[in-house]
Amino acid sequence: MKAYSILRANFTLLAMALSFACMAQQPVPFQNPSFEDQPDFGKPPVGWFYCGNFGETPPDIHPGGFYGVVTPPKDGQTYVGMVARDNGTEEQLGQRLAAPLVRGQCYAFRIFAARSEQYASFSRITGQPAPFTLPLKVTVLGAHRHCEPVAVLAYSKTILETEWQQLDFLLQPKAAFEYLILAATSANGEFYNGNLLLDAASPLVPCDCNSGMPVLERFDLPQPGASTVWKDWLAELNTDLEDGVLVQHLFETADGVVHYQNRYLLGLARFVQYSAGAKLRITFNPEHCPAQFEEKLKQEIERCGLIKKRYVFKESKTGNGCAMIAGIY
Ligand SMILES: [Ca+2]
Numbered sequence: 369m370k371a372y373s374i375l376r377a378n379f380t381l382l383a384m385a386l387s388f389a390c391m392a393q394q395p396v397p398f399q400n401p402s403f404e405d406q407p408d409f410g411k412p413p414v415g416w417f418y419c420g421n422f423g424e425t426p427p428d429i430h431p432g433g434f435y436g437v438v439t440p441p442k443d444g445q446t447y448v449g450m451v452a453r454d455n456g457t458e459e460q461l462g463q464r465l466a467a468p469l470v471r472g473q474c475y476a477f478r479i480f481a482a483r484s485e486q487y488a489s490f491s492r493i494t495g496q497p498a499p500f501t502l503p504l505k506v507t508v509l510g511a512h513r514h515c516e517p518v519a520v521l522a523y524s525k526t527i528l529e530t531e532w533q534q535l536d537f538l539l540q541p542k543a544a545f546e547y548l549i550l551a552a553t554s555a556n557g558e559f560y561n562g563n564l565l566l567d568a569a570s571p572l573v574p575c576d577c578n579s580g581m582p583v584l585e586r587f588d589l590p591q592p593g594a595s596t597v598w599k600d601w602l603a604e605l606n607t608d609l610e611d612g613v614l615v616q617h618l619f620e621t622a623d624g625v626v627h628y629q630n631r632y633l634l635g636l637a638r639f640v641q642y643s644a645g646a647k648l649r650i651t652f653n654p655e656h657c658p659a660q661f662e663e664k665l666k667q668e669i670e671r672c673g674l675i676k677k678r679y680v681f682k683e684s685k686t687g688n689g690c691a692m693i694a695g696i697y
Contacts, residue, residue: 393574397628401569402444407432419460419515427459436486442532443625444673447567450552451500455492456559462549469541476581478570478626480532487563502562503528507553510545517549526555534624538580570626584620587631592642605632612657612690637672648679652691
């Protein structure tokens with residue numbers, strides 16, 4: 369019995385050591401991975417910078433009723449539309465990563481892509497209105513500097529479909545890239561007018577090179593009109609807010625989208641979005657909170673898709689913890 373206990377203790381230690389080894393590398397998040405912003409044309413969504421050819425316009429934020437694009441978003445409220453043109457130029461969006469990639473490490477990366485049946489713009493060659501409706505590919509590029517891609521990390525299949533396609537990439541960078549760039553690329557190397565819609569980028573998840581994206585925990589977000597267990601989430605979130613540092617969860621929703629944020633906060637934010645006139649109300653005691661708590665939590669809340677008028681912060685000197693969600697009403 370005793371030997372069995374020791375053996376079991378050893379196994380437990382081994383399992384812990386292994387799990388720490390696997391956890392040594394955290395997912396590398398994107399800012400605004402769901403391309404959320406006010407719909408607009410010729411403007412990259414917040415958090416992303418435009419890389420493209422001088423004199424050409426940046427990508428567009430849809431759906432805003434322009435260019436004939438009517439595809440509903442895969443996740444959240446908006447997504448990005450990119451084009452490649454008959455003059456050989458292509459649109460690219462990039463971001464400086466929160467941490468450089470590790471050379472030789474494999475990363476799983478998921479994003480959703482579609483083609484819009486309509487995308488009316490102007491041909492740069494003829495100056496006439498032209499349909500930008502041919503299919504393109506997604507190219508994932510690594511860079512050391514702003515808008516200077518030096519390596520192709522992955523190509524997608526050609527995106528013919530007008531329904532959102534789940535694309536799973538395995539990236540194995542040969543250098544410690546600090547930047548990642550997504551490009552809308554010609555499917556066959558020829559120059560033509562095409563479009564590509566992108567939404568719901570996952571973080572870059574360190575993974576085994578043979579197995580790709582690890583099996584992720586499933587967490588289901590509230591749907592409009594459905595009753596949800598938000599009171600349980602409130603309790604979980606309030607426990608988490610006692611020290612003022614939100615735990616980030618890596619999880620997958622039923623639609624295949626991979627999220628990397630606090631799942632309870634995201635669930636409550638969605639619930640608020642679907643409840644007309646509701647606001648998320650937070651009380652906090654600055655004396656018990658880490659530096660810049662208010663600012664950081666506001667950023668997190670907005671990352672969950674809640675705009676400023678849907679949440680309220682109130683200082684309070686009561687309570688032993690940092691903060692709590694005082695309610696949704
Ligand atoms: Ca989105």
